[in-house]
Amino acid sequence: QVQLGESGGGLVQAGGSLRLSCAVSGSIFSGNAMGWYRQAPGKQRELVAAINRDDTANYADSVKGRFTISRDNAKNTVYLQMNSLKPEDTAVYYCAADPSFLALRLMPSGIRYWGQGTQVTVSS
Numbered sequence: 001q002v003q004l005g006e007s008g009g010g011l012v013q014a015g016g017s018l019r020l021s022c023a024v025s026g027s028i029f030s031g032n033a034m035g036w037y038r039q040a041p042g043k044q045r046e047l048v049a050a051i052n053r054d055d056t057a058n059y060a061d062s063v064k065g066r067f068t069i070s071r072d073n074a075k076n077t078v079y080l081q082m083n084s085l086k087p088e089d090t091a092v093y094y095c096a097a098d099p100s101f102l103a104l105r106l107m108p109s110g111i112r113y114w115g116q117g118t119q120v121t122v123s124s
Contacts, residue, residue, distance in 0.1 A: 003024065003025040003028055003113060004022055004023075004024050004025075004028070004095045004096075004097060004113055004114065004115035004116075005022065005023045005024075005095075005115060005116070006020060006021070006022050006093065006094070006095050006115045006116065006117060006118040007020070007021050007022075007023075007118060008020040008021050008118060009093060009118030009119045009120045010119075010120070010121070011121045011122075011123065012085055012120075012121070012122055012123070013122070013123050014085060014086055014087055014122055014123065014124050015084060015085065016085050016122070017081070017082060017083045017084075017085065018082045018085065018120060019079060019080070019081050019082070020036065020079065020080040020082070020093055020095075020118060020120070021077055021078075021079055022034070022036075022077060022078045022079075022080075022095030022115055023075075023076065023077050024076045024077065024078065024095075024097065025076070026076050028097050028113055029071075029073070029076040029077075029078075029097070030053075030073075030076075031053075031099060032053075032097040032098055032099050032112070032113070033050060033051065033052045033053060033097065033098055033099070033100065033101040033104045034050070034051050034069075034071055034078040034095070034096070034097050034104075035047060035048075035049060035050035035051065035069075035095075035096045035097070035098075035104045035105070036048040036049050036050075036069060036078075036080045036093055036094070036095060036096070037093070037094045037096055037108060038089075038091035038092065038093045038094065038120075039091055039092050039094070039117075040088075040090060040091040040092075043091075045094070045108055046060065047060055047105055047108070048060055048063055048067065048069075048080065048093070049063065049067055049068075049069035049080060050069065050101065050104050050105050051069045051070065051071055051078065052101040053101075055070075055071070056101070057069050058105055062088075063082075063089075066082065066083050066084045066085075067080060067081065067082050067083070068080070068081040068083075069081075078095065080093070082120070085120075085122045086122060087122045087123065087124045088122075089120060089122050090120060090121050090122050091119075091120060092117040092118065092119050092120075093117065093118050093119075093120050094114055094115055094116075094117045095114070095115035096108075096111045096113065096114055096115070097111070097112065097113040098110075098111045098112045098113065099112065
């Protein structure tokens with residue numbers, strides 16, 4: 001039973017945009033903070049952005065001003081709008097959910113729910 005399902009990844013040129021979507025089972029969406037992580041080859045998984053149930057959002061310094069996270073409560077979906085993409089944004093992007101906004105941002109090893117990931121490739 002898929003509880004978090006990402007879509008929207010793909011290949012884009014540097015400077016371009018993509019919007020990732022994560023469809024979430026209703027029982028999970030309403031009770032959890034949501035976030036996006038990414039993992040590039042040979043690197044650790046890192047937080048990209050997180051959004052709490054009250055729409056409070058946090059971003060990695062590397063994406064501030066370029067990426068926007070949002071959640072649509074009617075559709076049980078969280079989005080990541082990515083603009084001005086750079087080759088260093090290339091990674092597998094994962095949707096994540098956890099009851100604790102703090103844990104979602106600071107303790108990835110303990111996050112309760114993960115999606116399968118979607119590949120984002122930015123060409124130079």
